[in-house]
Amino acid sequence: MAVSGIAGVPIDCSGRFTGVERMPAALRAAGLAARLNLPDWGDLPAAIDNADRDLQTGIIGYEAVCTASQVIRDGIADLIRQKRQPLIIGGCCTLLIGTFAALRAEIGHTGLAFVDGHLDFYDGQSSPTGEAADMELAILSGIGPATLTGLGGTPPPLVRPEHVVLLGYRDGEQAARDGAPHPATYAPGMILYDAQAVQQHDPATLGQQTAARLEAEPGRFWLHLDLDVLDDTVLPAVDYLMPGGLDWETLIQLARPLAHSPTLVGADVTIYNPALDPDGRYARRIVDALAAIFS
Ligand SMILES: [Mn+2]
Numbered sequence: 422m423a424v425s426g427i428a429g430v431p432i433d434c435s436g437r438f439t440g441v442e443r444m445p446a447a448l449r450a451a452g453l454a455a456r457l458n459l460p461d462w463g464d465l466p467a468a469i470d471n472a473d474r475d476l477q478t479g480i481i482g483y484e485a486v487c488t489a490s491q492v493i494r495d496g497i498a499d500l501i502r503q504k505r506q507p508l509i510i511g512g513c514c515t516l517l518i519g520t521f522a523a524l525r526a527e528i529g530h531t532g533l534a535f536v537d538g539h540l541d542f543y544d545g546q547s548s549p550t551g552e553a554a555d556m557e558l559a560i561l562s563g564i565g566p567a568t569l570t571g572l573g574g575t576p577p578p579l580v581r582p583e584h585v586v587l588l589g590y591r592d593g594e595q596a597a598r599d600g601a602p603h604p605a606t607y608a609p610g611m612i613l614y615d616a617q618a619v620q621q622h623d624p625a626t627l628g629q630q631t632a633a634r635l636e637a638e639p640g641r642f643w644l645h646l647d648l649d650v651l652d653d654t655v656l657p658a659v660d661y662l663m664p665g666g667l668d669w670e671t672l673i674q675l676a677r678p679l680a681h682s683p684t685l686v687g688a689d690v691t692i693y694n695p696a697l698d699p700d701g702r703y704a705r706r707i708v709d710a711l712a713a714i715f716s
Pocket residue numbers: 514537538539541554647
């Protein structure tokens with residue numbers, strides 16, 4: 422089934438409140454709930470309010486990231502217990518840590534369709550920024566501080582590599598130059614389609630095949646949509662611009678079969694920055710795209 426309501430997670434892992442934390446408010450103002458014909462369950466009370474990079478872990482606002490991740494975990498666990506399938510509006514990709522802690526604790530192993538312009542597989546040392554949204558897929562895979570990798574109350578990883586399909590990343594070479602761990606080495610079994618590979622497929626077929634794979638094993642999955650998977654010319658209202666991304670129609674065709682899988686447990690959309698969208702045109706375009714994907 423598709424998602425059954427929306428909830429916001431207004432976090433920005435720079436710790437500086439540079440705009441991404443206002444994404445839920447901006448999409449609400451652009452009419453998201455009405456366009457999707459879904460109830461709005463409000464925001465989870467999470468914030469990352471410390472911009473200092475922790476020396477030990479290499480993560481900005483480490484204690485705040487841990488606290489926010491616990492709040493997100495508990496909030497999403499509540500939604501799951503109420504048999505809801507949330508569409509979570511970020512905020513940044515850091516929200517996946519609390520999300521998968523909740524999924525792991527409440528319903529067990531859950532797959533991940535990870536549609537993102539980046540691998541998000543840095544560790545605290547190799548990340549140029551120290552932002553947790555560089556690292557969340559590594560943390561889900563068991564690479565990172567134990568407080569986060571064990572947030573579900575079970576031994577890491579929060580998601581098994583063979584239950585993850587990456588779709589659309591285009592920073593593989595940059596991440597390697599920075600010395601980041603690579604999923605192919607540290608999480609063998611993950612299925613990797615970079616942006617070029619996605620563009621060489623029929624996107625709807627690739628979306629269907631990915632859904633079928635995760636429906637078979639582990640039998641349920643979460644859909645992650647980082648909007649920086651889009652080309653920087655079609656969505657410039659993101660913090661880290663990068664050419665070579667998808668166009669709107671490719672994203673919609675790819676994501677729609679995943680969003681409508683009977684085994685979808687929820688989804689999130691992240692990283693649009695309203696501070697870079699003064700007249701709100703991109704908020705309206707995102708609402709249109711989410712309506713095309715989820716309605
Ligand atoms: Mn991301």
